Amino acid sequence: xxxxxxxxxxxxxxxxxxxxxxxxxxxxxxxxxxxxxxxxxxxxxxxxxxxxxxxxxxxxxxxxxxxxxxxxxxxxxxxxxxxxxxxxxxxxxxxxxxxxxxxxxxxxxxxxxxxxxxxxxxxxxxxxxxxxxxxxxxxxxxxxxxxxxxxxxxxxxxxxxxxxxxxxxxxxxxxxxxxxxxxxxxxxxxxxxxxxxxxxxxxxxxxxxxxxxxxxxxxxxxxxxxxxxxxxxxxxxxxxxxxxxxxxxxxxxxxxxxxxxxxxxxxxxxxxxxxxxxxxxxxxxxxxxxx
Numbered sequence: 019x020x021x022x023x024x025x026x027x028x029x030x031x032x033x034x035x036x037x038x039x040x041x042x043x044x045x046x047x048x049x050x051x052x053x054x055x056x057x058x059x060x061x062x063x064x065x066x067x068x069x070x071x072x073x074x075x076x077x078x079x080x081x082x083x084x085x086x087x088x089x090x091x092x093x094x095x096x097x098x099x100x101x102x103x104x105x106x107x108x109x110x111x112x113x114x115x116x117x118x119x120x121x122x123x124x125x126x127x128x129x130x131x132x133x134x135x136x137x138x139x140x141x142x143x144x145x146x147x148x149x150x151x152x153x154x155x156x157x158x159x160x161x162x163x164x165x166x167x168x169x170x171x172x173x174x175x176x177x178x179x180x181x182x183x184x185x186x187x188x189x190x191x192x193x194x195x196x197x198x199x200x201x202x203x204x205x206x207x208x209x210x211x212x213x214x215x216x217x218x219x220x221x222x223x224x225x226x227x228x229x230x231x232x233x234x235x236x237x238x239x240x241x242x243x244x245x246x247x248x249x250x251x252x253x254x255x256x257x258x259x260x261x262x263x264x265x266x267x268x269x270x271x272x273x274x275x276x277x278x279x280x281x282x283x284x285x286x287x288x289x290x291x292x293x294x295x296x297x298x299x300x301x302x303x304x305x306x307x308x309x
Contacts, residue, residue: 084175084221088183093198093226095298102301107262107291109133109282110232112162112201114268115140115148121276122268123155129283132295133157134230135268136201139164139185146192153193158295161185161200161227168210171203175217182222198298199228206231207305228298231305232265236282238275239267246277253282257289263303 111122114137126133135152137159153159163171164185171181182200190196200222202208206229207215222229234256236249244252249266256262264282266275283293294300 082175082217082221084179085224087176087179090196091179091183091186091225093196093228093298095198095226095228097299098228099299099301101297101299102261103294104260105291107256107264107286107293108230108296108300109264109266109293110136110201110230110296111266111268112136113138113166115145115152116268116270116272118268118270118272118276119148119152122279123151123157125276125279125283126157127155129280129287131283131293133293134160134199134296136160136162137185137189138162138166139181139188141188146188149189149192153195156295158199158297159189159193159195159197160230160296161189161197163203164188166203168203168208172211172214175214175221178211178214178218179221198226199230199296201230205305226298228296228300228302229304230263230296230300230302232263233259233303234262235265236267236275236278238272238278243271244274246274246281249275249278250281250285253278254285257286261303262286262291 109126109131111119111133114122114135119135122133135157137149137152149159161182162185164181165171171178186196202211202215202218204210206219211218219229235252236244237252238244238249240248253264253266256264266272266279268275286293
């Protein structure tokens with residue numbers, strides 16, 4: 019091979035090597051772009067320990083901050099919603115205790131009836147004594163509202179929990195028991211809690227409470243007052259129900275409710291109903307969600 023041929027051969031070799039280097043560089047660029055796109059789709063990078071380590075655990079989901087509030091505000095939901103008995107009337111009294119409470123308790127004792135009292139936050143000595151009397155007689159004490167100020171209670175989930183916790187503490191201090199059941203002021207769905215009721219009901223269920231609405235009302239909060247006979251007639255509209263969750267009140271001004279109570283008990287008993295108190299085991303009646 020002469021000198022000219024040798025130089026030409028070397029040039030060809032150099033050109034081939036240069037081409038191969040260019041191809042390799044191009045492949046590296048293409049692979050790098052594809053790798054970057056994969057990382058972007060996965061939301062991480064090759065250097066991300068969570069991706070590099072296949073055994074890494076996923077982060078837990080975030081939860082609302084209110085779930086960490088008021089660690090004493092929990093109930094024991096063992097056996098939740100396991101009792102669903104026909105022909106049972108559950109008498110419930112909201113907004114006490116008051117001077118009417120001893121009168122209601124006397125009637126219930128006379129007829130051998132157990133009931134449920136969804137109470138408000140009254141911390142004077144006499145009210146605390148009435149709360150103790152309710153518990154000692156074997157009735158259920160349930161949460162209703164400490165302030166019963168709808169605007170305040172339903173301002174937010176946090177405000178509702180603060181109200182419940184204050185009442186929960188009051189009941190425990192008075193009667194030595196922590197409620198397991200509750201009734202939302204105005205019911206579980208009302209114009210005041212329309213923006214937050216799904217969160218409210220979900221949070222109280224998460225905390226173990228059973229909440230109860232009603233399917234019969236004594237209409238004893240009618241404007242202008244209701245007579246004992248009107249309350250009795252309204253209350254007995256539940257005689258055709260399979261189970262009765264009767265809403266009554268034992269606030270101070272409900273004297274006619276007290277007067278109507280014996281006739282209500284007698285009529286339901288004559289129709290074959292028994293009476294019982296609410297517990298977390300009772301399958302509740304609740305208002306339907308608004309679509």
